[in-house]
Amino acid sequence: MPYRHGRWLLIVVLLGVPLSQCSELQWPEGTPTPTPAQRREALAALGYRAAPGAEWQWAEMSADPDAVDAGPVELFAALDVQPIGGE
Numbered sequence: 001m002p003y004r005h006g007r008w009l010l011i012v013v014l015l016g017v018p019l020s021q022c023s024e025l026q027w028p029e030g031t032p033t034p035t036p037a038q039r040r041e042a043l044a045a046l047g048y049r050a051a052p053g054a055e056w057q058w059a060e061m062s063a064d065p066d067a068v069d070a071g072p073v074e075l076f077a078a079l080d081v082q083p084i085g086g087e
Contacts (some may be wrong), residue, residue, distance in 0.1 A: 001034075001039070001076060001077040001078070001079075002074055002075070002076040003033075003074065003075045003076065004074060005029075006029045006030060007026055007027060007028070007029050007031070008026070008027040008031060008033065008034055009024060009025070009026050009027075010024060010025045010026075010027075010034075010039065010042045010043070010046070011023070011024045012024070012043070012046055012048055012081060023046040023047070023048075024046075025042045025045060025046060027042075036056070039056070039079075043081060044084065047083055047084055048081040048082065048083055048084060049081060049082060049084050050079055050080070050081060050082075051079075051080040051081055051082045054079050054080040054081070055079070056077045056078070056079050057077065057078050057079070058075070058076075058077045059075075059076060059077075059078070060073040060074065060075050060076070061073060061074050061076060062074075
């Protein structure tokens with residue numbers, strides 16, 4: 001779930017599936033950080049839910065690896081998921 005260009009984007013990344021074919025949902029520009037309930041609703045709309053015991057992990061990634069301490073960063077969150085109704 002990266003924050004880029006003023007928008008939060010939820011992407012369900014599946015191993016072995018090209019990113020261009022992964023399910024995604026985008027919140028409108030300027031939306032504040034989606035709440036846990038909004039994230040659950042977005043996952044459900046895409047057919048997924050949090051895996052048992054999974055928790056959101058927040059991190060930042062440098063937009064420019066050569067300017068780790070000086071450049072802007074991208075904030076993103078990750079969560080292990082599973083299909084609704086599946087294991």
